[in-house]
Amino acid sequence: MAEQSAPSPSNNRADALKLDASMVPERNEQSGLNWLSPKEQPFRLSGFPWFHRDGIYRRLPVSPMHELPPAVDRLANSTAGGQIAFRTDSPRLALRVELAGPAGMYHMPATGQCGFDVYLGEPGDQQYYGTTRFNHAKSSYEVELYGFPEKRLRHVTLNFPLYQGVNEISVGIEPGSSIVAPPAYRSGRKVIVYGTSVTQGGCATRPGMACSNILSRRIPLEFINLGFSGNGRGEPEVARAISEIADPALLVLEYEGNVGTVERMEQTLPEFIRIYREAHPVAPILVISRFKYARERFMPALLQKRLHMKRIEMETVDLFRRRGDGNLHFFDGEASLGTDAYNESTVDGAHPTDLGFLRMADTLTPVFKELLKDELGKAERGEG
Template identity: 35%
Template structure:
């Protein structure tokens, strides 16, 4: 009798979970057919690249390589499918010992509900090529979706899977709103290291909060004020430029190139707000005295550069101190530098009122 009851409970639990849809039974469509948001330049070597093809061989090799990562890009579509899957191949099959695979080369599905973007589930990678069910057993209503692409890997191909009889169409709602995006330039932190999943980088969080398209020009370890990147940035019709590169530059590099980087962007964008962001205050500065001194020197140097630009007559330059950007409990990083989801959420929430005011 006891075994019979266990068997019945097992059957009931499976039934309550609903029917499962086989990955093999899904209909797969090339994601190239659907709207791509978060792209700053059209003349890129591939659809999912982040810098114009003209910079290949011009910008430093690591910057070019990192520009092939998909951070900030997302696919928009609508469907009434009760299940959604993805089939994709990354270009690098990147692995790190402090960064989840879902963040590096996975994808995140969001659904627009009551005017807000709500997390649905992650597409979890299994290797260089993956076919994964993201969600199933949905009601079959026609909904708007957004699929964030990998933060730290590129895409060779991407297909979206729906049920064979389901409709899948172009997105109808303009959200995050396109036109005059917010452009972020910076480091691995800007690029999204080390978010647990693609939707949790701070620029992506801000895009949802602001309901505004963003362009992510974060280059891990290489946000080093490359002037040719500034020239490319300057061609984007942005609502705001956010420069968040201090963790990657020395004081000497700041003195040499920071003011010129600003001037290049400003020459083509005389009325566009430019927000300079201090380096976040790494928790291990409380123990590593050299780190403490370095952070202090960089932020003091940025303050001076900001004041000099203001003195030259730049009325649209703004400054963000780092004091509370990631909180003061020292719990917002993975390794003392790169942020957890907690750190990214705090950073987005603290930057939101500042950027909202600048783009209003």
């Protein structure tokens, strides 16, 4: 019997796009739809505090009163935390998106970097439905989000990409269908979360799994994500810009992972708090220390640095509280991924997976609700 030759390497290639139809990106050109801009009423746009002034999907002002660090200025164009909410009776819904650039990160899916995902259901009962399927090498796409057989009013929440800018977006509905406003937020006050790549959402597989977006489904307030990947460093210029955001319900500071040195934490944290207090004397502020990194078990110096950083954060909060600031709080984030779950809840030892973000949100939900209970209580009573 003649020997069979080994299959060529080219024949061994497993091309999922050819072998699994569910992996194929959505085809472009969603025909027969009316295209609407979410910049117009009755859509509700959230997460872009300066949109009313600048008219673009950006997380910091285009022309700040104090010059921003260049990297922060560029990262502000990433649309992390942005949301579009509305109700529609259209049985079909599509998106037409023009990005600032294509996906390009090695450890984060394109769906998280550049995609949108959609949740259906009223606030308090928002259920994940799907994520945009698109060619990650391109900077624009047109996709169908859902198609139902019946025409019925549905509450829709769209989460913006976490790591790319969005130049334009249009929402496609069937002719003869309507768009109506979503229910109002419980309160007009905002939860502002400032920090690092973890705050921004690295490395969630899709936008709705960033921690701030998970929390926004549990707490009926507008969340503003001000995570700046690698560049959440507590600069005073950034503190001044954040201070411009009106009606804060809570400011969260979790930038330890980017600040660099213990000395920089000692310098920046008291000054950041002082600057913010000038503009918002009584708004609650929550300082969160970072979770464990996987390598701490093998690198004692890394562990000691984190513990030193945490001590500075605790001592700073304690000092302000002893001076009379009863609305400043500290939360130990060491175990926010679970007591030993940091080994299994990150993509690279430092950035959470979806599981990691869910565990973070589960840890932080009761903390946020406790700090926001007066605000939510006033809203329920129709006060202020």
